[in-house]
Amino acid sequence: MVLPEGFVVPPWYLLVPVIVILGSVVALLWALEPPVTDRTVIAFAPWMMFGATLHVLYKLAAFPPSIESLFTAPMVYGVTAIVAGAVWIVAVFLHVGGLQRTISRFVGIAGTAFFTVFAFFAIFLSAETGTITPFWPVIAVVVAGIVTAVAWVTLSLWFTDVAATTGATGALVVFGHTLDGVTTAIGYDVLAASEDVPLSLLLLEAGEALPTAEYIGAGWLFVLVKVALAMVILGLFREYVEEQPQQARTVLALVAAVGLGPAVHNTLLFTVG
Template structure:
């Protein structure tokens, strides 16, 4: 078993329309061929965080039962992709019409607004029911920022061409996976959170079997693997980014989302629940 527990397949009458709309959006974007740069990938970051927030709100039971299955995993990823794609298309037309200076700015500002509104709603609910606990999530973000800075400095010193080629996209990939690793480690070692992804659980259990577990916990190995894997991926993608920058940055955006989405989910969930 390699898939996490808790994956839910919504009813067909919810799945089919979402997939059809998503397919149409992808086809239209393929035809429009909007530019994909470092700024575009960074502009997607708030949308990755927005998707994670929707899943946290689902776990808090805030959605009506009729549409609640749309925000389960993995359906929430498709829903987020639909909204993001629509905003991207609108941004393209606004840019072509001279109403927006850049497409990425529109995507980023809109995504930040969506994420902020929904995240604040989750925080407000947690304050109302008395579950607001920001200490460890804040620690996780700070630690992840420090580890990312050290990792990126090391990458820049020893593999300068990789850091220079992947740029801000590379930083987002490393930070997303670092934060995912740190929040998972804190959840497992300190907050007694359960880990539903079998491969992640295997790493955590491996860390727990080491002599160091008694002193520094089991999660450090998971963090190390996540950071190392992110940097290896960037190294493997260097030539791809040089030869086909648009396609490569789109794939790296997906890689970043795989890390940043769960990371923000953990951070926000630990804060509100």
Template structure:
């Protein structure tokens, strides 16, 4: 089995319109050709987190049954992409009309607002059933921040050109995959959570088969793999960022989302029980 557990495509009468709308959003963005810089990637970080919140609310059964499948995997990615893409388009036109200093400011502000509001809603739902617990989420975020700082310092010292070229986009990639790794390790080793992605589960099981598992658990191997993956990708993308920064940073933003989305999802699940 390759696909993660819970992977369910929406029915055709929901999937069809979503794909049409998403295609329209992407086509308009293609025509507008907005620049993609470090600040653009950073502006989309709240939207990556927002998608995680939508999926957590699905886990909490907060949606009507008729549309709930849209917020499972992979429907939630499509919905998030549509809303975030629409926000980018609006930001571009507002900037062109002189109503916003940059399109990125509008994207980042609206994304933060959506994320905060929906996260508060999820917390309220969990509070009502007595499952709110902030301890492990705080630990996961703090540890991820420290590990990211150490890794980025190492990249800056040993492969300075990679760190300098990828910039804040690289930081987002490293932090996203670090958070995914650390939160998954905590969930698997400490909280007894199960891993839904088959490949990740294999790595975790391999870590638990090592002699060190008795003392430090097996999640450290997964964290190490995620960090190595992020570092290798940044190294491979260095020349691409120099030659085609718009396309390269767009792909790196997607790479960051693949890590940050699941990582925030884990943290929110810890938070709401």
């Protein structure tokens, strides 16, 4: 099996409009050519978290049955991209009209607002059933922060040019994938959560087969691979960022989303039980 479990294709009458609207948003952004800097990538971090929150709400059955398939994987990514892209377009016009100092500031504030409102809604739904369990999510975020700091300092000392070139975008890539690794490890080792992605499950099972699994669990290998992979990707992207920074940072933002989205999904899902 190559595709993760839970991979859902919605009905054509929902799929087609999403594809058309997403294509239109991408085409307009392509024509506008808004700048993509470190600040732009960081501004889109809340949107990555927002998309994960929508998927958690889907698992909580918060949406009407007629549209709930819009928030399944991978459809939720397209829906999130449409909303975030539309806000980006609005931000461009507001900036050109002199109503906003920077484009990234408006995008970041809007994304933070969307994520906060929907995350609190998910927590509110779970609070009614008394299933709020914040202990392990908090531990995951703290551990991921520490591991990210160690990894970034190591990268800065041994491969200074890579860290300096990729900047905040690179740090977000490392943190997103580290948090994804830590939450997956905690879910697998502590909370007995299932893993839907075949490749991730293969790594977890490999860690479980090691003699260390009895003492430190199976997830540490998955965390190590995620962190190492993120740092290798940054190393491979160094020249690309130097030569074509706008395109390279756009691709790195997608790489960060692949880590941060599932990471926030795991964190929030563990929180709401």
